[in-house]
Amino acid sequence: MNREFQPHQILYLESGGARLYAEAIQIVKSRQLAWVRPIMLASASSVDPSLGPTLYDMRNGADLLWPIALFRPALDTEVIPLLVQLEVHQTDKLGPPPAAQKLRAFVEQVWLDHQNVFQ
Numbered sequence: 001m002n003r004e005f006q007p008h009q010i011l012y013l014e015s016g017g018a019r020l021y022a023e024a025i026q027i028v029k030s031r032q033l034a035w036v037r038p039i040m041l042a043s044a045s046s047v048d049p050s051l052g053p054t055l056y057d058m059r060n061g062a063d064l065l066w067p068i069a070l071f072r073p074a075l076d077t078e079v080i081p082l083l084v085q086l087e088v089h090q091t092d093k094l095g096p097p098p099a100a101q102k103l104r105a106f107v108e109q110v111w112l113d114h115q116n117v118f119q
Contacts, residue, residue: 005034010079011071015110017044019053020103021074021082025063034068040086041102055086056102067117070110 005011005027011034013020022036038058111118 005068005071005073010039010074010076011036012074013066013070013106013110014072015106015113018042018106020058020106020110021079022058022064027068028065032068033065034071035063035065036071037063038103040082041099041106042082043102052085053082055082056099057086058099058103061099061103064107067114069117070114 005024007024007026009024011022011024013022019042020038021040021042022038024034025037026035027033028035038061040058041056042053043056044053
């Protein structure tokens, strides 16, 4: 599928009920890669889906260079409410969430689910 993503566009990767939202920094068309800066990981609640997703702030995490084929464009109407929630929850927490561990686990799961794209 041909995707024409642009720098600063918000994209997401999806795996197992979780979505990693990220800002596109650069699209490397010749290699079909996207350089993205993670914003947040939204993980669906398995206990009570009515509570909405659990959000993890990824803004201080590492950038990713990932195949374009795995990304989808995020809609403003879905991202903006999540960003507001993320900011509200940041003021409630005493310590930082385990963002680096969550990002690593998510990236590993996406890689396992889509190994054919990485070959």
